[in-house]
Amino acid sequence: MAENPTPQPESRGRRLFGWLDERAGLLTLWRTILARPVPRTNWLYTLGSASMILGALQGITGMLLTIYYIPSPDHAYDSIQYIMTEVTFGWLIRGIHHWGATLLVIVVFLHMLRTYFLGAYKFPRELTWLTGAVLLLGVLVMGFSGYLLPWNQKAYWASSVGTAVIGAPPVIGPLLLRIVRGGGEIGAVTLARFYGLHIWWAPAALVALVFVHLYLIIRIGITAPPQRDE
Template sequence: MIGRVKAQTVETGKLLADWIEDRTGAVSMMEKFLYEPVPKRGAWLYTLGSATLFLIVLQFLTGILLLFYYVPTVDHAWNSVYYIMNEAYFGQLIRGIHYWSANFLMAVIGLHMARTFFSGAYKAPRELNWVVGVVLFLLVIVLAFTGYLLRWDQDGFWASVVGIKIGSYSPFIGGYVVNFLIGGDVIGPATLSRFFAIHVWLLPAILAPLIGVHLYLLRRHGEFGSEFEYTERLAKLKERQRLEEYERRYGLGEEEEERRE
């Protein structure tokens, strides 16, 4: 009896998988993604990239949740964050994850970039992936900056004041930069609306597809790049080149030649 149920379940599962494969090609795509060979050496180093992705996904999830209560107006913003922290169930956790994963994100991105830089992973044919990565890095920095103001407390507010003042020192366009950022000539309701729009809609909308491009380029060229994954092959290459050099200079016995073939 149990055997028959099991067999039927397997059969149904197979049919379902076949149907999905036929209609979408998703199964073979999954197979291709899951069973692609990747270097065994340095596998732990390559978790930095996926950790970045994971933290950004956490940002998206908790950010969307925070929007259920957050009100982006100067007279309600602080109160709504206070509500999230003290009244909403698990509000402290949801905002805590948003806050702490943002902090981890900055650190992990730094490590990820350092890893890429020192292993020379930006070299051809992966130049564009480096460029996209730098754009993502800048987007995350601006996200961190704009998100800080949203809670409308002293810490975030004054940090933004300093940041906006820094913008005012842009050569030639300083005044325009400031007026664009604060939406007027003094910090007020318009400033919060703008930072909210930039933090919640504009930048995530740019970030998400660029992450897609980053991952696509990664799959296209493979996640290789560090020479230390190739130490054995490089050693073999060197050895062969050395032998050839020797052969070119002094010639080799017939039997030696045969052995190498």
């Protein structure tokens, strides 16, 4: 029997999607960014996305911590104690942020090892590798600047040693040390500087770089795992 030729009315959802797509090009975005053909890969290829998810989690938990954290020598330590003992789920948010930082460094490092050992740094992906290397540096800067923020003994002395290393090179060392510490010793200005670096400068640079990294990955595509006879 012949099919009913009467056209079915479009559902509300479809019409809304069509309206949005016509104006914002949603389908093109979907096809370009997510529904691209990718080679058959394995779990090692998920480490880049895992880094991104961990980075996002750090961003969210960090934003939550700023609600109670106070970046001044008089209040920083107490505000962390308050988060840990008084704020509802404060211990969990801080715990995720604290351990997430270590996990992020490990996962980014493993991702770098994967791309290195599978030769993904070679032509035409040299720029992807370079942006990745700066990303790793950025993640380390985040870790270093965040370490001082609890303003406890460990934070203070680790940052004293860490910044002293920055001051070690001849000629420019003393100037670098003054810039990083904001004076001769670690104090209120250092804390303000590290806080600014930790919540604004480094994350802004990281987000921008992740976009460049992803743009290159979408443009060039990812490598396929090497075959037995390659």
